[in-house]
Amino acid sequence: MSDITRTELIFTRRFCMGHRLISGCSERCAIPHGHNEYVTVTLVPGPNAPQQNQRLDGHSNMLLPFAEAKGRWHRFIDERMDHSFQLSESDPLLNWFAEHEPQRLDRLVVTPGDPTTELLAALLMSKLQAFLTAQGGLLAPASLEIKETPTNTVRLHGDPALYLPLVDRPEDQCWWHRADDTTRD
Numbered sequence: 001m002s003d004i005t006r007t008e009l010i011f012t013r014r015f016c017m018g019h020r021l022i023s024g025c026s027e028r029c030a031i032p033h034g035h036n037e038y039v040t041v042t043l044v045p046g047p048n049a050p051q052q053n054q055r056l057d058g059h060s061n062m063l064l065p066f067a068e069a070k071g072r073w074h075r076f077i078d079e080r081m082d083h084s085f086q087l088s089e090s091d092p093l094l095n096w097f098a099e100h101e102p103q104r105l106d107r108l109v110v111t112p113g114d115p116t117t118e119l120l121a122a123l124l125m126s127k128l129q130a131f132l133t134a135q136g137g138l139l140a141p142a143s144l145e146i147k148e149t150p151t152n153t154v155r156l157h158g159d160p161a162l163y164l165p166l167v168d169r170p171e172d173q174c175w176w177h178r179a180d181d182t183t184r185d
């Protein structure tokens, strides 16, 4: 039996996305294709939670209503991830959209290197951390899981910063660090 006592809030959302991987690691994935993905987040009391022990107060018996805990996050998933097209920042298709369909640039998620499930999990966990910090730090992400297909899932635990690729620009120029709806820089 685990000796860790902690409350976890776990929320799942589904979104439909397209991507392609151009680094050469998976040639068939270089053709644009899509998945119906499920993102599941596990939230725990954050640095500003009123009490750091887990005991319920015998009155409201919650840290936060579910709707408040997941509302901002699910709005981002619904409005920015659902039906997005995810491309590496070095993908020439970005120029194609800029030239021929600039009105659709906001549907793109632009990533540092190939938009694999591992990378998307790290970027989304960082975005979630930014939202929760901006909401007052009552909650913090403990893990994030993306089920890309019925047979493939990636799960990250802990600090998303430890997974993110190193990029050569300040954090405020990286959409995944900003508590806003952007998905490209």
Ligand SMILES: Nc1nc2c(c(=O)[nH]1)N=C([C@H](O)[C@H](O)COP(=O)(O)OP(=O)(O)OP(=O)(O)O)CN2
Pocket (backbone or CB within 6 Å): 026, 029, 033, 115, 116, 117, 118, 148, 149, 151, 152
């Ligand atoms: N480490 C990773 N490898 C691959 C990723 C990824 O995100 N991380 N992504 C892909 C593709 O997106 C591909 O569409 C899914 O992978 P794959 O398992 O190869 O394809 P299937 O769904 O057809 O697998 P089955 O389980 O055999 O049905 C590739 N690799």
